[in-house]
Amino acid sequence: MRPRLAVAGTIGLLSVSLLASLVLMSAAIQNSGRFGDLFSLLLITNLLGLAAFTAIIAINVRELLRKLRRRAPGARLTLRMLTIFVMLSVLPICVLFSFSMNFLMRGVDSWFDVHIDHALNDALELSRSALDLRMREVLAQTENLAEELSAGGPRTAVLDLGALRDPGNTVVAEAWDPGESDLNQLRRRIGAEELAVVTVQGRLLQSSKAGTDLVPNIPSAATLLQVKQGRSYIGLEPIGNEGLFVRVAVALPDDNLDRGGRVLQALFPVAAGMNELAASVESAHAKYQELVYLRRKLKLSFAMTLTLVLLSSIATAIWAAFYSARRLTAPISDLAAGTAAVAAGNYTMTLPVNTNDDVGFLVSSFNDMTRRIAVARSEVDTQHRYVNTVLRELSSGVLALDPAGIVTTINDAGRRILDLPEAGVTGVLLSALPDQREHLQPFVECVSARLTAGDTRWQQESQIFSRTGRQVLMCRGSALSLAAGSGAGHVVVFDDITALIQGQRDAAWSEVARRLAHEIKNPLTPIQLSAERLRQKYLAKMAPPDAETLDRLTTTIVQQVETMKAMVNTFSDYARMPAISHERTNLNQLISAVVDLYRSARPDARFELDFDAMLPAIPVDAGRLRQVFNNLVKNALEASSARPAGVVSLSTRQLHTDTGNHVEICVTDQGDGIPTDLLPNIFEPYVTTKSRGTGLGLAIVKKIIEEHGGVVTLENVDGGGARATIRLPVTTDEAPNDGATDRRRLS
Amino acid sequence: MASLLRHLLLLVCVGLTQPSAAGGVRIDHATANLAEHQITVAVSSSFALDEDVIEALDNGITLFFEIETLVYRQRRLWPDARVAGTTRRFSLSRHALSERYSLLESDSSQTRTFKTSDEALAALGQWTEVLPCADCPDAPPVRYEARARLRLLTDELPAPMRPLVWISPGWWVSTGWHTWGLSP
Numbered sequence: 001m002r003p004r005l006a007v008a009g010t011i012g013l014l015s016v017s018l019l020a021s022l023v024l025m026s027a028a029i030q031n032s033g034r035f036g037d038l039f040s041l042l043l044i045t046n047l048l049g050l051a052a053f054t055a056i057i058a059i060n061v062r063e064l065l066r067k068l069r070r071r072a073p074g075a076r077l078t079l080r081m082l083t084i085f086v087m088l089s090v091l092p093i094c095v096l097f098s099f100s101m102n103f104l105m106r107g108v109d110s111w112f113d114v115h116i117d118h119a120l121n122d123a124l125e126l127s128r129s130a131l132d133l134r135m136r137e138v139l140a141q142t143e144n145l146a147e148e149l150s151a152g153g154p155r156t157a158v159l160d161l162g163a164l165r166d167p168g169n170t171v172v173a174e175a176w177d178p179g180e181s182d183l184n185q186l187r188r189r190i191g192a193e194e195l196a197v198v199t200v201q202g203r204l205l206q207s208s209k210a211g212t213d214l215v216p217n218i219p220s221a222a223t224l225l226q227v228k229q230g231r232s233y234i235g236l237e238p239i240g241n242e243g244l245f246v247r248v249a250v251a252l253p254d255d256n257l258d259r260g261g262r263v264l265q266a267l268f269p270v271a272a273g274m275n276e277l278a279a280s281v282e283s284a285h286a287k288y289q290e291l292v293y294l295r296r297k298l299k300l301s302f303a304m305t306l307t308l309v310l311l312s313s314i315a316t317a318i319w320a321a322f323y324s325a326r327r328l329t330a331p332i333s334d335l336a337a338g339t340a341a342v343a344a345g346n347y348t349m350t351l352p353v354n355t356n357d358d359v360g361f362l363v364s365s366f367n368d369m370t371r372r373i374a375v376a377r378s379e380v381d382t383q384h385r386y387v388n389t390v391l392r393e394l395s396s397g398v399l400a401l402d403p404a405g406i407v408t409t410i411n412d413a414g415r416r417i418l419d420l421p422e423a424g425v426t427g428v429l430l431s432a433l434p435d436q437r438e439h440l441q442p443f444v445e446c447v448s449a450r451l452t453a454g455d456t457r458w459q460q461e462s463q464i465f466s467r468t469g470r471q472v473l474m475c476r477g478s479a480l481s482l483a484a485g486s487g488a489g490h491v492v493v494f495d496d497i498t499a500l501i502q503g504q505r506d507a508a509w510s511e512v513a514r515r516l517a518h519e520i521k522n523p524l525t526p527i528q529l530s531a532e533r534l535r536q537k538y539l540a541k542m543a544p545p546d547a548e549t550l551d552r553l554t555t556t557i558v559q560q561v562e563t564m565k566a567m568v569n570t571f572s573d574y575a576r577m578p579a580i581s582h583e584r585t586n587l588n589q590l591i592s593a594v595v596d597l598y599r600s601a602r603p604d605a606r607f608e609l610d611f612d613a614m615l616p617a618i619p620v621d622a623g624r625l626r627q628v629f630n631n632l633v634k635n636a637l638e639a640s641s642a643r644p645a646g647v648v649s650l651s652t653r654q655l656h657t658d659t660g661n662h663v664e665i666c667v668t669d670q671g672d673g674i675p676t677d678l679l680p681n682i683f684e685p686y687v688t689t690k691s692r693g694t695g696l697g698l699a700i701v702k703k704i705i706e707e708h709g710g711v712v713t714l715e716n717v718d719g720g721g722a723r724a725t726i727r728l729p730v731t732t733d734e735a736p737n738d739g740a741t742d743r744r745r746l747s
Numbered sequence: 748m749a750s751l752l753r754h755l756l757l758l759v760c761v762g763l764t765q766p767s768a769a770g771g772v773r774i775d776h777a778t779a780n781l782a783e784h785q786i787t788v789a790v791s792s793s794f795a796l797d798e799d800v801i802e803a804l805d806n807g808i809t810l811f812f813e814i815e816t817l818v819y820r821q822r823r824l825w826p827d828a829r830v831a832g833t834t835r836r837f838s839l840s841r842h843a844l845s846e847r848y849s850l851l852e853s854d855s856s857q858t859r860t861f862k863t864s865d866e867a868l869a870a871l872g873q874w875t876e877v878l879p880c881a882d883c884p885d886a887p888p889v890r891y892e893a894r895a896r897l898r899l900l901t902d903e904l905p906a907p908m909r910p911l912v913w914i915s916p917g918w919w920v921s922t923g924w925h926t927w928g929l930s931p
Contacts, residue, residue, distance in 0.1 A: 127844055222862055236845035237860045244845070282844040286807045289843065290905070293806035298907040 050308060053315030060322040073340060074333025078325045085321030090314050097310040101303060108299050112292060120288050123281045131236060131270065131278070135246050138268040139234045141190045142248040146264045149186075149197070150252045183208040187266075193245065194267040197252075200228045205262060219249050219265050227251050227263050239267075243275040331359045335366055347374035395495070397473075400480075402489040405430045405451065417473065417496045418443065419466050439466045443473060447492055450477050462494075465680070472498045506703065509685045513571035521568040524561050531557040574685070574696050580621035580707055587663060587728075588615055590622055591650055594629040598637065605637055610651035618663055618730050624704045631697040632667040632724050638690065639671025639722065646670045654730070661730040662710075668723040673716040682714050771795060772872065772897055774925040779818070779893040781929060784881050786831055788816050790895045790925075792872035794865075797917030800899075803908070804848075804864060809840040811903040816876045817894045818929065820883070827892060831878035836900075839867055872897070891929035897922045 064082070067075035187195035187208040196207035196216045202224055207216040223233045226249075233249040246268040251261060270278065334351045341349040349370050351363045391398050397414025401407060407426050410418075415425065419437055431448060434441040446462040456479040464471050473494045480488040535554035539547050588611040595607050633648065640646025648669050655662040674682060674689060681687050683702040688695035698714070701724075705712040710728040717723045776791040804810055817832035836853040847860040848867040861867040883891070898921035901912045912918040 124843060220859070220861065220866070222866055235847070237847060238842050238845060238849055238858065239860070240851075240856055240858045278844055282842065285843050286840075289807035293803065293808060294905055294907050297911055301907040301910055304910060 047308065050312050050315055053312065053319050057315060057318050057322065060319070064322075072333075073336030074329045077332060078329045081325035081329060082321050085324060086318055089317035089321065093310060093313050093317065097306065101306060104302050104306065105299055108295060108302065112295060116288065117292070120281075120285045124285050127278045127281050128236075130274065131244075131246070134268075134270070134274075135234050135236070135248075138190070138192075138246050138266065139232065139248050139250075142192075142264060142266045143232065143250050145186055145190055145195075145266070146250045146252050149264060190266065191268065192266040193269045194265075196265045198224070198263050198265060200224050200251075200261055200263055217247075217267060219247065219263070223247070223249050224263060228261075236270075242269075244270040244278055246270065331355070331363055335363065338366055338370065342370055342373065347377050397492075397494045397496075399430075399447075399492040399494070400489060401430055401447075401451070401492070405448070407433070408489065414494065417471070417494065418464075437466075439464050443475070443494075446475060447477065447490075451490055455479075461497075471496055472501055505684060509699070510574065513574045513685075517568045517572040520564065521572070524565055524568065528558055528561040528565075531561070570696055574700055574703070580624055580704075582619035583622055584617045585620050585622045585625070586615070586617045587620070587625070587665060588612070588652055590625060591629055591652065591665065594626060594633055595650065598633055602637060605640075606645070606647045608647050608649040610649065612651075612653045615652050615654055615663060616661075616730055618728060620708055620728065621704075625708070628701045628704050628726070629665075629667075631701050635697065636667055636669035636671075636724075639669040642671055655727070662727045663730055665726045665728075666723055667726075668717060668721060670721040673720060673722050674714060676716075679714070679716070683712070771797075771920050772899075772922050774895060774897070774922045777893065777895055777925055777927055779891075779927065779929040781880070781883060781891065784879065784883055786818050786876075786878040786880050786883065786891070786893075786929070788818070788876045788878065788893055788895065790816070790872075790874055790897075792897055792922060794868040794872055794920075796868065796920065797915075799915065799917050800920065801864060803904075804839065805841055807841065807843070808905065808908070809838050809903075811900040812837045812839065812871060813896075813898055813900055814874055815894075815896045816874075816878070818878060818880065819892045819894065821890045821892055830883055830891070831880045833876055833878060835874075837871055839864075839871065892926055893929050894924050894926045895922070896924050 064075065064078060066072075068079065183195055183197075183206055187210070193211075194207065194209040194216060196209075196218070197205040198218060199205065202218060202221065204216060204218065209216055217239065219227075219233070226233050228251075230251070232251070233247070235247055237245050237247050239245050247265065248268065249263050249265045251263055269275070331351075331354070338349045338351050347370055350367050353360050353363045353367070391409070391411035392413075394411060395413055397417045398409065398411045399407065399414050400409035407428050407430055410420070410425055414420075415422065418433075418440055420433070421436070424436065425433075428436075430444055433444055441464075443462050443464050446460055450458045450460065455477065457477070459474070459476045462473045462475055464473065474497045475492055475494040477490055477492045479490050531554045535550060539550055539554075542550055591611070592609070595609065598605055599607065633650075636648040640648055646669065648667070651666045651668075653664050655664050678687060678689065683698050685699040686695035687698075702712050705726055705728070708728055709731070710726055712724060712726045714722060714724050772792055772794045774790055774792040777789070779786060779788045781787075800810070814835045814837070815832070816834075818830050819827035820830045821827050838851045838853065840849050840851075841847075841864075842849050842860070845860070847862060848864050849858055849860050850867050850871060851858045859867075859870060861870065883889075899918070901909065901918055904912060
């Protein structure tokens with residue numbers, strides 16, 4: 001509705017401007033007086049209007065250019081509509097201006113006709129000719145009168161003409177006796193209006209004048225100068241409102257003009273009829289001459305005015321075009337801006353509905369669309385948050401890949417299992433993950449192989465070797481698909497089943513140990529008793545050689561049985577370790593006691609101790625931990641004995657990690673280290689590098705440490721040797737931590 | 748407003764108009780005398796009108812002039828007080844039939860005719876005013892200041908000429924206010 005009103009208003013304004021210019025032209029052609037009355041007002045109004053419109057247009061153009069430069073929505077549409085509007089309005093105005101100007105110039109020229117010009121000049125010349133006759137007559141009369149006066153002899157009284165003009169002075173002329181002729185009588189005789197005798201300097205000597213005005217009309221200095229030069233003066237002069245007069249000035253013949261001679265001046269009225277006709281001719285000629293003089297200026301003024309009207313109209317049209325284009329494109333610009341906002345993710349954009357037309361319907365539809373998108377987006381966000389929460393709480397790792405193999409999502413558990421950082425994972429190719437964590441290469445190869453094979457649903461176990469040791473991952477993959485059937489990538493769910501497998505193995509070994517202890521230990525006692533009875537019964541009765549043999553054999557049987565008993569007891573201990581009892585213990589002292597024991601038993605052994613004096617006392621089963629350190633020191637001494645100057649290093653320190661405080665104990669030897677192939681399973685029963693031994697020592701160590709909620713690792717060190725590292729949590733309560741949980745946390 | 752507009756128009760059009768011979772009017776000599784409660788002011792000025800102005804006069808355009816003569820009593824800390832003054836208007840035109848220039852004073856209808864425009868302008872440029880001033884003390888320390896101005900009234904010109912006159916400096920004929928001291 002508003003654009004329609006704007007267009008109507010614009011058209012109305014243009015119409016008024018054009019109508020005003022037409023009225024002006026009409027008035028000028030018919031009567032220049034009307035034009036003159038309106039001229040200043042029109043000029044100033046048009047100049048002000050033009051300046052205002054020019055300023056407005058300049059502002060609008062600058063704004064439009066700025067919008068075009070920054071590619072604002074709707075700017076190009078506005079420019080297009082503006083161009084159309086301007087073309088539609090300016091072209092007709094220019095055509096009209098051209099025709100109007102041509103018509104006006106021709107109209108002004110038509111006022112003037114060379115025949116009229118000639119006729120008026122002729123009339124003026126005719127009037128002069130008619131008056132010339134009269135002028136010659138009065139000149140002759142005046143000259144005759146001058147001779148007559150000159151013959152009568154002068155007796156003069158000099159009047160100061162300047163003093164006479166001063167109303168404050170009273171000037172009285174001396175009586176002049178003209179002799180036989182009286183000046184008044186002379187004036188009446190020759191029919192003059194005024195008769196005066198003055199000196200050549202302009203002083204009045206005597207005068208006579210018809211009527212009541214006593215002040216004579218003194219000739220000008222130029223007139224007196226001409227007379228003084230010996231030439232009589234005669235001329236037509238308009239005097240006031242009394243019409244034309246003939247002024248005659250002649251010198252009195254016998255006077256010496258160089259020495260204050262006298263001049264006779266006479267003013268003769270032109271006959272009333274002649275005067276009226278001459279005035280008419282003079283007036284007509286003057287008006288026509290003025291018109292002729294003003295013709296060029298009139299045309300210039302008209303052209304200037306019409307040009308101003310034209311410029312004002314064009315400026316009005318351009319401004320109206322700006323206004324209309326802006327009004328018409330505003331909803332479309334809003335829509336474009338709204339669409340851009342929606343594209344940028346702003347779904348709360350609502351546009352004002354100002355009209356009930358098609359554009360208004362479009363805007364309403366847009367608002368409905370954005371509202372629905374906002375609702376859907378909100379639901380999607382909720383769903384997304386829900387999924388993220390589920391993923392975050394999952395203990396299984398979830399890894400989502402797009403069709404190109406780029407990681408799009410990975411949950412916290414997945415990041416923790418794969419030892420990946422918080423940032424820098426999503427958006428990275430799966431194949432590039434080993435660049436960040438080299439140990440992930442087997443996992444990546446496993447998943448990539450499945451993806452390359454195009455498996456839509458698969459399950460595979462993968463092993464990686466991280467800083468905490470071997471990890472067994474159970475991976476399950478599924479191809480994601482959209483409704484249209486196109487691929488949307490894959491999702492891989494994986495679990496760290498290392499602890500589970502280890503637990504299963506531990507349970508199996510415990511069962512084996514328990515069965516071995518049960519099945520082997522039972523017959524050992526009868527065997528030992530039987531061997532002892534054989535020895536007691538027959539040793540004394542047998543001959544010395546046989547007795548010696550019997551003694552050696554039975555002794556061997558008893559010793560081996562004892563060894564087997566010890567081994568069975570060890571198995572039994574492994575299978576059924578008693579519940580640990582916590583007691584806050586200073587590990588430095590505990591380790592020192594163990595080392596002192598070995599120092600006394602092995603004087604050649606060399607130890608290096610590096611204890612943290614600030615190591616806190618933690619709740620542990622001191623007896624069980626003594627068993628742990630015993631095993632580790634014993635193993636280290638055995639490994640170091642291969643070298644002459646082997647040193648066993650023991651150190652303690654406190655660790656502060658994001659998962660809490662820990663106590664770390666390291667036992668390092670300088671032996672040959674552990675074969676690489678044994679390293680992953682070194683803590684399993686019957687895995688040992690020694691030719692003699694049960695292979696249960698490290699398994700028991702691991703079991704005890706895990707029962708304390710700690711973790712133990714074994715690694716080779718650079719330069720030879722191996723290092724066993726134990727980390728125990730620093731807890732404030734007496735209860736031990738869950739071993740599996742802490743193991744994860746520490747890793 | 749009209750003056751401001753005129754100057755603006757001049758700035759705009761100065762490059763579009765042909766430069767013409769400079770013309771104008773200036774006051775050459777001015778005297779004033781106070782005696783017996785009458786102030787006599789005599790001013791002598793000379794004209795050098797632009798040829799466009801003379802051309803317009805010769806083509807039947809009547810020129811209107813205004814002569815203003817004012818006398819102020821000077822005061823300290825207060826604006827000067829006007830004690831006497833008069834304004835007279837003249838029209839100068841050419842009478843085609845008699846081929847003379849007619850100088851008419853509007854108030855008195857007194858007409859003087861001259862053979863040439865220079866004579867008419869010379870007559871116009873000489874004027875004497877006798878201004879009565881009953882309240883004028885004619886003894887020091889009272890001081891007076893006389894002001895006189897003669898100018899061409901362009902507003903009286905025919906309308907088609909006015910816009911062109913606005914942008915043509917040759918038509919700006921004015922002596923400006925000429926001031927001089929007057930002592931009793």
